Amino acid sequence: MHDRPNAASDKAVSDKVKTSSVLVVGAGPVGLTLAMDLALRGISVTIVETRSAGEPPSVKCNHVSSRSMEIFRRLGLAQKLRDTGLPADYPNDCSYRTTATGIELSRILIPCRRDRYTATGGPDTDWPTAEPPHRINQIYMEPALFEHAAAINGLQILNRTAFEDFSEGNDGIVATVRNLDTGTASQIHADFIVGCDGARSLVRKAIDANLQGTPIIQRVQSTYIHAPGLIDLMDRPAWMTLALNPRRCGTVVAIDGREKWLIHNHLNREDETFESVDRDASIRAILGVGPDFEYKVLSKEDWVGRRLVADRFRKGRAFICGDAAHLWMPYAGYGMNAGIADATNLAWLLAAYLQGWADVAILDAYEAERLPITEQVSRFAMEMAGKVLSQRRTVPDAIEQPGPEGDAVRKQVGQAAYDLNVQQYCCAGLNFGYFYDRSPIIAYDGAEQPGFTMAEFTPSSTPGCRLPFAKLSDGRPVYDALGPGYTLLRYDPDIAVEPLAEAMRANGVPFAVVDIPAGEVQAAGHKLILARTDQHVAWRGDAIPDDPAPLVGKLLGRAGAPASAPA
Structure with missing residues (x-):
């Protein structure tokens, strides 16, 4: 649950004009990171967020990169994040199997959070950092960010408040926002506005930025389920279990390490829409369970993998970060993590100008630095997506066949899966x-x-x-x-x-x-x-x-x- 960030957290937007140095639209991980970074530098920040205080996010990102953990270390909350998520001793491995409960083909060994600072010998245990990656779902991550924000002076969050539009003048911007409970519209005056408001960003539209690239790479039918009996069917649980078989390839992500799971059904070329695919049959094929296995659907989280980058990240006093600026296949968890990199880049530039020790032209560096690298990293993700999709679509029929022939196929597929995917799950290059x-x-x-x-x-x-x-x-x-x-x-x-x-x-x-x-x-x-x-x-x-x-x-x-x- 989201703790109250401060006394203004759930205050209705009722004043005619509220003043802040920076207005941040959206209180997801990117918006919260930006706001905390600014506030800790002495810059006053207001965040507007449509959700209620305490309303949980969807189960999206499951991986905080090493570079993001370095940022959170600087902000003083790395250990707080380490202390939540999966159980301390739950394996953070990636397991490749015929089904989630079937034969294991290979396994990428990643330390549990208890051993994260001390483990050696793994593909990501010798990285040049004091903060290795952390596997944690967004439903546990966001409350920790909100709680940390509560202790920072100069940061207020206006919940149940929707951004509508803004105008810009010589002395700043004036944004129109609306309280979703009362319907009351009001204005917020700020020096700058930053859109961290996701894929459908209104701030991006307001600055006439256009997403360019590949609109559809793959559709993924994603389902968040409660299945307390599943872990007992897994002989060796993992943070992420990837099922490879000719019927249905999919991914099972452990959310709480006990009974809640996120299942990605990677749709085939012939699957035209989310609705055209039998969700229950697909889930059972990925899990490797029969009709008698019981589970409950908690939510449907279907998504479309894309490679889209905005043609601008800024116009005048307005900026965009995270999904508002770029969307791509979530390989290596680099959607949210790239947004966090955007946020920390922009925070110090804004602070330098607002504190008076840098010229206004320092702000040009944000787009000059982040847009080209975002374009490049998005292509890395797209290239990886193509290889993974090809691997899933060419699983041999003999992979579940008993005997020497099946063993040989499983060994070959397992090694190929390891060699390809260790690059994305232990991606030192993208981090550093x-x-x-x-x-x-x-x-x-x-x-x-x-x-x-x-x-x-x-x-x-x-x-x-x-x-x-x-x-x-x-x-x-x-x-x-x-x-x-x-x-x-x-x-x-x-x-x-x-x-x-x-x-x-x-x-x-x-x-x-x-x-x-x-x-x-x-x-x-x-x-x-x-x-x-x-x-x-x-x-x-x-x-x-x-x-x-x-x-x-x-x-x-x-x-x-x-x-x-x-x-």
């Missing part, structure tokens, strides 16, 4: 490899960022890349030392850095210098790395420039930027 190569506020040095795949990446200090992981002398991860603005990582304590520190202070920039143990310099490649608060490298070198002013100007969006309202 993406970079910004065309940002107006990054000081590039001519070096090319290393390429990455869904599964693989090369740590690099090349500007635009994620700051390479390192540990400080006290054992903390370097990311824990990054401040709210820029942090200079010094790998040689004898290098003078005061000229840059003075230039930053003169502009009011939150700035810190952190010394890194000498043993870490090899991974860095340079003696000085300037990191942004979002962990991306903004500049690197072996000495501070004689005149650091041009560098500081570029980082703050002041290189040739107009001193005017947002364009």
Whole structure:
């Protein structure tokens, strides 16, 4: 259940005008992340949300990526998320079987949350991070986010409130919202508005942004069920069990690790609509159970896999994040996680401008950075979707045949399933490899960022890349030392850095210098790395420039930027 975020959480929208620095439309994981990130930076935020306080979300995302967990660590709620979801000892594995209760073909071993920080030997246990991934359904994740938001000053959530439209002027935006219980319309004045309002985003429509790409890749008939007897039929339960047989291929996701399950029936080409497929027969074929097996449908969560990216992420004082900006097949959980990356990117840029230490042009970096990488990652997801669909559609008839011939088929299919899918469920490249190569506020040095795949990446200090992981002398991860603005990582304590520190202070920039143990310099490649608060490298070198002013100007969006309202 959603705890009350603060005293204003369930207050009716009754005042004629309410004022906030940023208005966020939508209180899902992306909107809440953005709002918390802004509020913790001292920016006042109002969120409007159509759901009632405590109304649960649908059972959508089941995976919080390592990179998202790093963000939640910075926001102070990583452990809170770790402590909820599946039982502490429930296997987070991905199991490939003929049916959910049938013969196991292969298994991707992923540690349970009890062992998440200590496990070794798995495909995602040696990643360069202090925060590995976390398997948790959105119905457990969102209440934790709401509870955390309750303790943050300057953040209010207006439940049962619908956004309708907004107008923009020189001094900000005025949004019209409506209380869904009373029907009363009112206005909210803010400096900026951000649409985190999902696939049918009204904010996206208001800024004339259009989704482009592939509208239909696959239809998935998805059903949330209560089946307390299912776990006893599984000889070795898993977080995700994927059924591969010639009749019906599907996915069974453990929601509570006991009796609630989400079943995805991946429709075949000949299945024209959701309604044309017998839901009950499909569920039983995926589970591998007969007509006497009892279960109850809790909700129908049917969805269409797409690859759609908006042609703009911003217009003037309005921005879009998450599903409002991009939709694709939910492989690797990268719908919600990409939205969380959007949110943390935008939060610090808005705060930099609103706090007065960066030029308005710094806001241009949001679309310049996030739109290209979103386009690229969406293609990774689409390519993976095509391979997985092909695998599901070519399951040999002999896969359930007893004897040596069946054994050989099962071994081949199981290994192929492992090799393909370990890339998406243990996707180090998507977590740590993406970079910004065309940002107006990054000081590039001519070096090319290393390429990455869904599964693989090369740590690099090349500007635009994620700051390479390192540990400080006290054992903390370097990311824990990054401040709210820029942090200079010094790998040689004898290098003078005061000229840059003075230039930053003169502009009011939150700035810190952190010394890194000498043993870490090899991974860095340079003696000085300037990191942004979002962990991306903004500049690197072996000495501070004689005149650091041009560098500081570029980082703050002041290189040739107009001193005017947002364009």
